[in-house]
Amino acid sequence: MNGGEGPVFERIHALRGQMRRSEAKVANYVLAHPQAAISMSISTLAGQCGVSEPTVLRFCRAIGCEGFQDFKLTLAQSIAIGASYIRQGITPEDSLATVATKICDQTIAAVTELKTRMSWTEVERAVDVLAAAPRIEIQGVGASGAVALDAQNKLFRLNVPVTASVDPHMQIMSAASLVAGDVLISFSYSGRAREIITAARMARQRGASVIAVTTADTPVARTASHPICLPVIEDTEHYTPMTSRLLQLVVVDILEIGVALRRGPALYPHLRRLKDALNLVRLDAPTPKEQE
Numbered sequence: 001m002n003g004g005e006g007p008v009f010e011r012i013h014a015l016r017g018q019m020r021r022s023e024a025k026v027a028n029y030v031l032a033h034p035q036a037a038i039s040m041s042i043s044t045l046a047g048q049c050g051v052s053e054p055t056v057l058r059f060c061r062a063i064g065c066e067g068f069q070d071f072k073l074t075l076a077q078s079i080a081i082g083a084s085y086i087r088q089g090i091t092p093e094d095s096l097a098t099v100a101t102k103i104c105d106q107t108i109a110a111v112t113e114l115k116t117r118m119s120w121t122e123v124e125r126a127v128d129v130l131a132a133a134p135r136i137e138i139q140g141v142g143a144s145g146a147v148a149l150d151a152q153n154k155l156f157r158l159n160v161p162v163t164a165s166v167d168p169h170m171q172i173m174s175a176a177s178l179v180a181g182d183v184l185i186s187f188s189y190s191g192r193a194r195e196i197i198t199a200a201r202m203a204r205q206r207g208a209s210v211i212a213v214t215t216a217d218t219p220v221a222r223t224a225s226h227p228i229c230l231p232v233i234e235d236t237e238h239y240t241p242m243t244s245r246l247l248q249l250v251v252v253d254i255l256e257i258g259v260a261l262r263r264g265p266a267l268y269p270h271l272r273r274l275k276d277a278l279n280l281v282r283l284d285a286p287t288p289k290e291q292e
Contacts, residue, residue, distance in 0.1 A: 008078040009034075011063045019062060025049045026059040030075070038076050039113060039231040041216045042068045069191070069217050072232050103242075110243045111250060113231045123251075126226045127258035129209045130155075133183040137203075138164040139171045140187035141195055147187045147213075147248040154256040158263065159270045168195040175199040180207035185255075189230065189244045191218020200224060213251050 009031065016027045029049045030037045037045060046053045057068060065071040094102070130136065136155055140148035145166035152164035165171050172195075175184060184203040188196045191214040200210045200223040212224030221227040230247050260267055 008063065008074050015062060019059070020055075022051045022055045023059040023062060025051055026056055034075060034078075038072050039117060039233065041229070069215075072215075076232060107243055107246055110231070110233045110247055113233060114247050114250060117231045119229065122226055122228055123254060123258070126211045126228060127255060127262060129183050129211070129226065130255060130259045131262035133160060133181060133209075135178070135182045136160060136162045136185065137174045137178060137182070138162065138185045138187070139166070139174070139196060139199055140164075141166060141168070141193050143245050144187035144189060144193070144196075144248065147245060147252065148185075150249060151185060151187070151252045151255075154252055155259070157271060157274055158256070158259055159267060171195055171199040172202060175202035175208075176206065178203050178206045178208035182206075182208040184208055184210045186210060186212045186214070186220055186224065187248055188212070188214050188218075188220045189248065191215050191220040193220070196220055197223055211255075213248050 012027050012031060016024055019027060026045070026049045029045070033048075036048075040048070042053050042056050046056045049056070060066075060068055060071040063071070065074055138148045138151045138155070140146070148164045148166060152162050155162045163174065165174055178184060182203075184200060186196050186200045191212075197219050200212065200220060203210050204223065204225065209226060210224045211226045211228065212220045213228045214220040214224075214230065215232050216227070216229040221229055228251055230244065230251070233243055233247070260271070
């Protein structure tokens with residue numbers, strides 16, 4: 001996409017001539033590379049444009065945005081103008097095969113973006129605190145609540161007390177009961193869910209570590225001790241979260257496998273017992289005794 005279409009692009013075109021030279025550099029980059037811009041942190045965008053971070057903020061405010069995160073959400077919305085409310089890029093004229101192809105292609109592109117843009121240093125630190133944690137709390141609301149429940153299912157297998165909560169009252173009480181050494185995992189793609197922010201702050205006050213799976217430059221990311229920042233690939237304010245939820249699930253798998261590897265062979269008998277127990281509820285599966 002080059003030049004873009006939609007309200008924010010119209011504002012940039014209209015105001016570019018009135019901007020300072022440094023702000024115009026940001027405008028030109030955004031118009032030429034809008035998809036790349038929505039996946040960048042403010043420092044990365046500033047570096048690509050050869051300007052300072054305050055210049056990027058001035059550009060955002062010049063086009064009517066409250067800040068950098070508001071700019072990225074507005075940009076994502078403008079890129080998606082004319083698309084189906086169900087999914088960006090899908091139109092009523094598309095056949096089911098075309099819809100399926102678009103969803104698969106967008107998902108593959110998003111996972112590739114995650115692989116290239118994720119801070120693996122932060123992921124390593126998150127795995128370290130999880131591997132040492134005597135207790136893990138997991139929280140999310142809305143679509144991220146479903147991810148929190150999946151994370152509980154995965155991390156439960158690591159032989160450590162794990163609880164997931166999607167109710168705001170339970171989230172606050174759980175956060176207030178954490179102590180130093182415990183870990184809270186907060187899921188919020190928008191990074192602005194009030195309940196998640198409040199509970200994360202409470203957990204930090206209690207001395208617990210907070211791993212946030214979110215997007216950069218958001219309140220949730222700034223509250224966390226270990227932010228794992230996802231690329232901004234869809235506007236969840238206006239579209240049903242789909243690809244963003246899948247990225248969160250990918251991070252869950254990475255954390256689970258990472259912790260299992262950290263714990264080493266001592267964990268393997270426990271994992272085997274769980275696998276054998278599941279065989280008991282499957283038709284025609286051999287019992288542990290039959291396998292011996």
